[in-house]
Amino acid sequence: MSRFLRVGQAITSPASNTTRKVIPVPIYVDEHGYVQNAGFVFQPIPALEHGRLQGPHAIVLHRTVSSTARNSLNAFARGIGTHFLIDKDGTIYQTASLLQKTYHVGPIRSRCFEEGTCDAAEQAAVESLERRQGYRDVHNREKVKPYPDRFPMNEGSVGIEVVAMYTEATRQWDPPTPEQSESITLLARILKTQYSLTDADIYEHDRISRKTAGEGAGLYDGSDSVPARFPPPFF
Numbered sequence: 001m002s003r004f005l006r007v008g009q010a011i012t013s014p015a016s017n018t019t020r021k022v023i024p025v026p027i028y029v030d031e032h033g034y035v036q037n038a039g040f041v042f043q044p045i046p047a048l049e050h051g052r053l054q055g056p057h058a059i060v061l062h063r064t065v066s067s068t069a070r071n072s073l074n075a076f077a078r079g080i081g082t083h084f085l086i087d088k089d090g091t092i093y094q095t096a097s098l099l100q101k102t103y104h105v106g107p108i109r110s111r112c113f114e115e116g117t118c119d120a121a122e123q124a125a126v127e128s129l130e131r132r133q134g135y136r137d138v139h140n141r142e143k144v145k146p147y148p149d150r151f152p153m154n155e156g157s158v159g160i161e162v163v164a165m166y167t168e169a170t171r172q173w174d175p176p177t178p179e180q181s182e183s184i185t186l187l188a189r190i191l192k193t194q195y196s197l198t199d200a201d202i203y204e205h206d207r208i209s210r211k212t213a214g215e216g217a218g219l220y221d222g223s224d225s226v227p228a229r230f231p232p233p234f235f
């Protein structure tokens, strides 16, 4: 067929010659605190939102201890949970506004104590609290410090839950599926870009609070490469 057709008095090209134009759309956080143009599933759970989020200046990674996203979403309705939930197939649910804090961290550990950078007086004070398991007192001591002198708290951090089980007998967490890993990379990259964060601002829950060891381990590898599933124009 000729590249051109005569239509009435004009010459045009057949529809089969048309090349679709891909228009890049920027990913951004809208005025309601939801991530637009990234293919997320919005599933707002009002019970999760507990007042204005500062910053945010950090990201905290969690595993759910559930086998399905549905179970976690149902649990979130009780008021404790994260801004994002990543299902086994990589689907990213946004469940709370990024303008709102959610309850997902709990009492924080002493950062200088964990990292061996306390001065002598602080070291002695925290040691004595740790000895008698005064974890709430440790938290109260920490919370008056500015971030990043302390670990992030609910007030300034974004929470991400990844659907995964814990096996008590072997003390093993499910590794992320390849799709979950890709979604974590994508979401981390979006949040880092939106809020000028670095990988140093991404934390594993059990490293900063009193949680089952390994809860947040192996979820984020620091890779900044855009997963093949999310081609341009995403970035």
Ligand SMILES: [Zn+2]
Residues within 6 Å of the ligand: 061, 062, 063, 104, 205, 211, 215
């Ligand atoms: Zn957690």
